[in-house]
Amino acid sequence: MQVRKRWVWLPRLALSLWLGSLAILMLVPILLTVTNSLMTEREIGLNYGLLGQMVDTASGGKDAFVNLKILPDWLSLEQYRHVLVLxxxxxxxxxxxxAMVLPIIVGQVAVAALAAYAFAKLRFFGRDKLFLVYLMTMLMPFQVTLVPNYMVIDWLGLMNSEAAIILPGIFGAFGVFMLRQFMAHIPFAYTEAAKMDGAGQWTIFLRIILPLAKPGLAALVVLLFVDYWNMIEQPIIFLQEAARQPLSLYLSYIDKEARGVAFAASVLYMTPMVLLFLYAESYFVEGVQLSGIKG
Incomplete structure (x- = not known):
């Protein structure tokens, strides 16, 4: 028995080492992006074979030499100055x-909270079947709904406008599904007690359900922000004018010779997502767990 107890920690240690290795592996690209953004343009060029670092190949030709460095020789904000000022x-x-992501988040959270409350706490004919339709639309690939969305937006005369991105985003099905799963875990005893005290549906929703659903709302805000901050297909299809396009398309406009600018722009691009996650981390974890969402 003592021998078994002595070695019982080995599986936990192996799992911890495995998860730690995966975490480090995923953090390495982010670390390289941050540190490379603090290098000068010349140092970036030397490291990535843009300034004449050539090596002989087996076929007798020449090829560029790439030298991945974690720490810069000299800290420089040159690339950030180029991105933000020049x-x-x-x-x-x-x-x-x-201007596009914030209205989508506010609108979808408001619509999803109301719909989720109806699906989770109200009883009406066809409730479960209607929720199944929501699930079916959520499971459909984005490319399947792209053509009908394009036709509707073109018919409404919203092409090449921010509304072409905002309106479909507000009525997404994911928010309804996630908040419905979260609100379903709130005991009916709370709502029944409120009804006995004379509270109406709006009072129950605003003063009881929403305060209890804060973790789910925070998790939804984070997930929606990450999703729509990184959107690519919608702006390319619905926004023809470059002046209206979002930041998610900015990196594609950077010349390959300006690698340092790309690193700095990438750091600035992911900063809002990181800050939002850190701010709502505790709510986010609790909300995802109680909603039953699995990655």
Whole structure:
């Protein structure tokens, strides 16, 4: 028995080492992006074979030499200055992203909270079947709904406008599904007690359900922000004018010779997502767990 107890920690240690290795492996690209953004343009060029570092190949030719470095020789904010001061397109596209993503989040959270409350706490004819329709639309690939969305948006005359991105995003099905799963875990005793005290549906929703659903709402906000901050297909299809395009398309406009600018732009691009996650981390974890969402 003592021998068994002595070695019982080995599986836990192996699992911890495995998960730690995966975490480090996923953090390495982020670390390289941050540190490379603090290098000068010349150092970036030397490291990535852009300034004449050539090696002989087996076939007798020449090839570029790539030297991945974690720490820069000298800390430099040159690339950030280039992105924020010398490239006004970055700030304009940043504002475009914010102007589209924030209304989508506010609108979808509001619509999803109301619909989720109805599906989770109200009893009406066809409730479960209607929720099944929501699930079916959520499971459909984005490319399947792209053509009908394009036809509807074109018929409404919303092409090449922010509304072409915002309106379909507000009525997404994912928020309804996630909040419904979360609200279903709230005991009916709370709502029944409120009804006995004379509270109406709006009072129950606003003063009881929403405060209890804060973790689910926070998790939904984080997931929606990450999803729509990184959207690519919708802006390419619905926004023809470059002046209206969001920040998610900015990196594709950077020349391959300006690697340092790409690193700095990438760091600035992912900063809002990281800050939002850190701010709502505890709510996010609790909300995902109680909603039953699995990655």
């Amino acid at each position: 490239a006004p397109k970055f700030l304009r596209m940043f504002w475009n992203s914010a």
